[in-house]
Amino acid sequence: MTATAPLDRAPRARAAAPLARSGRWARVLRLEIRRSTVLWAIPLLAALFFFDTFRTADGFAPIWTVRSSVINTNMIEDFGPFAAGLAAWVGSREGRRRTGDLLTTTVRPAWVRHAAALGGTLFWLLLTFLLAVAALYVDTARQATWGGPPMWPVVVGVVEVTTFAVIGFAAGALVPGRFTAPLAAIATFLLAYVGFHAALQVRPGTPTYALLSPSTSVPLGDVGVFYHVAPDLAIAQVMFMGGICVALAGLLVLAPLFQVSYLRGFFSVAGRVSRWLCAAGVALLVAGVAAAATAFALTGTARLGVSGWDIPALHDAASDQPIPYTPDCAGTSFTVCLHPAFSPYLSSVATALQPVAAEVAGLPGAAVRAEQVTGGYGSVSLQGLRLPGASQVSDIAGTPPVYDFVSDNGLAPLWGTPAIAGGGFWQSGFQQEFLIAFAANPASFSQTAAQQAVITALMVAVGSPAPQFGEDMTNGQPTAGATPAQIAAAAQRFESLSPAARHAWLAANLPALRAGHITLAQLP
């Protein structure tokens, strides 16, 4: 060590200008960014994104709303616990590394250091998150045939990652310890998991507060296609999570109040923080809690709309108007029309429907055309369970009869990728729905044994596999009192008839069959 001359510097008149202050903060932030712990976790986050989020999204239909739903489900499950754990690790740094005394003797208040440390952590977390979203959207853009990237899921995702990080950072700063980071990661994972399951339970007519959780089921296939997705819920979620962030920021500003080991009354303690800082901390805390509470109350008023959950106080009725579009159609004798967003499926849907349409062509009520219509959001859950609410099911109506099929029929609820659509099971699902609409009551949960037998026979006749039917377990008995073997035998009997004989029998007995008045024994 050498005693050198003092630095050439003006004496202590360092009345720091705001510009200099922000310049200093930016340099501290740059240091934190350069030495951020998150850098070590980026390869792991990238791997999680690819193997979980990206591959999951790639299995969904290339519909923007459907693909982007993974941002708030898979991606948050991957990023959230890491964000909380890494931020808690950084937040607990001063306690773990015992730099508290040293840092207390510096001029800048604790919140400046905390803001820089959290900023450095968030910089890499959000950069990784946004790059992952970009990869997801580029992949979707290459496959989607209609629409554009929705931004609200990205906004909600960014706020959610930020919230997890702020929760973790606050936990680390307020309760520093080597176990704080893993505990914060586990706690936030459980929080997201509980929120996800609570959101899944929300039904029309039940409390809707759990919709504050952005993680919920994958939306139905046509969400955002026929109608705009209302941003109401996203706004409430951002307000709720943003409120939590702001409240925790206030708590961090006030953190020195909780770390002093002496207590001679609030005001003497507050004096160590400085009055304006104390006031700012309290204001942030109050504003954050108010925002979160407001969002909570707003979400309690949510109701199902044409394309998702609406919150009356936030809802813009103009967004309820249908989005105009020109359908893509295929076929001459039996035309199949799809929304342009589903164009990649047109060939598969036409290939599926045209044989069964030809099989029943000319019969009373047989459709001459098929058109895709909206399913009505919330009427069908992921499991195919039909729920109360504005619902639409595939049906044949009008003159001449047109088969209006919903985007999410019970057997192919997510459409899958266009590649999957070429599969036999996927196509037989469309055929089964078409024949249910033709030979049975499509709004009913189940079909009678005779209806099942006729539908099976018609599908086998066009070379498709025999369909599966759900059992009517309302009275604990198999469908209509018949066993699957009895239904299969009747179907085989009916299928063995000549096409002309089947056609003639159907022409004579369709109304009775549709009404459920035909028994298995009455089938030829």
Next chain:
Amino acid sequence: MNIELSDLTRKFGRTTAVDRVTLDAEPGVLGLLGPNGAGKTSLLRMLATVLPPSSGTLRLLGRDPGAPAARKEIRRRLGYLPQNLGYYPSFTVVEFVEYFALLKEVPPHMVPKAVAAAVEKVDLGPKAKAKLRTLSGGMLRRVGIAQAIVNEPELLLFDEPTAGLDPEQRVAFRALIRGLGQTATVVVSTHLVEDVGAACTEVALMSDGRIVFRGTPAELTARGVGHGVGDAPLERGYTAVLAAARSAS
């Protein structure tokens, strides 16, 4: 006066760590000696504005650190090396010192020069870009000294600064604080009486939270003539004063 203490007391529950200490100091190097638990670190932490006193008055650099604005101004002119230096292993030497320079509000345009000067003063130039996790204990101590002097403080507080330094580095450190003591008030808390003898212009000896001796190293040495135990004259003075203080209480 850069340090003015009057009846300064600090209690932790029922334990009185610092007991009615009255002390003042001008620019120069003040050695703070005393056995373990004498209250040196508590006194230093109060001087560093980390701990508020339980009672008594404390003025640093002519200001009352109890007032936020004054405390901020004091901290701008303060350098502190705690007994246990906390550090961030992933930071380099330069980054760690720069971090503190920025937090101490060294003007941004002067930070690189100030950091380089501080790092050179502690002879860590060749290790400037080394991560802190790769440094030895003695080197880390020098990093701690560098962050303490990066803002050219008027009040410097070193708690066991030479712990972990090799003899060559201790000699260099003494030269450094002698130089710093020309313009600043340097308080060095240590167990090593030879550091005090070599570098300090004044010495205060603490026992049971009180200052039981205040004078020059020569005066402390004189107290040991014919009394005390120890290999060096200053050690004999140290033990003699302590023995006298204990018998008096």
